[in-house]
Amino acid sequence: MNKIFHDLNDKQLEAVKTIDGPVLVISGPGSGKTKCLTHRIAHLISNGIKPDNILALTFTNKASQEMKERVAKLLGRLSIAPTIGTFHSVGLRILRRYPSPWVQEQLHYF
Numbered sequence: 641m642n643k644i645f646h647d648l649n650d651k652q653l654e655a656v657k658t659i660d661g662p663v664l665v666i667s668g669p670g671s672g673k674t675k676c677l678t679h680r681i682a683h684l685i686s687n688g689i690k691p692d693n694i695l696a697l698t699f700t701n702k703a704s705q706e707m708k709e710r711v712a713k714l715l716g717r718l719s720i721a722p723t724i725g726t727f728h729s730v731g732l733r734i735l736r737r738y739p740s741p742w743v744q745e746q747l748h749y750f
Contacts, residue, residue, distance in 0.1 A: 644682050652676040656683050678710035694722035
């Protein structure tokens, strides 16, 4: 069996195998959300979706680091990694990359 689908329950498997469109995963603590999302990212990439077309957002640095490590474990080292981070870190990265004049004035505080 493909390691991407290993140890997933029916609902997780449904989310992981969905290739078209976004998937929203809502469940309680310890229910396997991170596992589900990382396996979905690996499945998307293994089906030809470019990693730079994937965005995964989390609330904590710990969760984003865990997701990055799990994707790397499933797929190995990628030349281009998917964007995985917290809402705040990714938002700041976008503002720094595409700054307006007002944003440029404010970014010196960060």
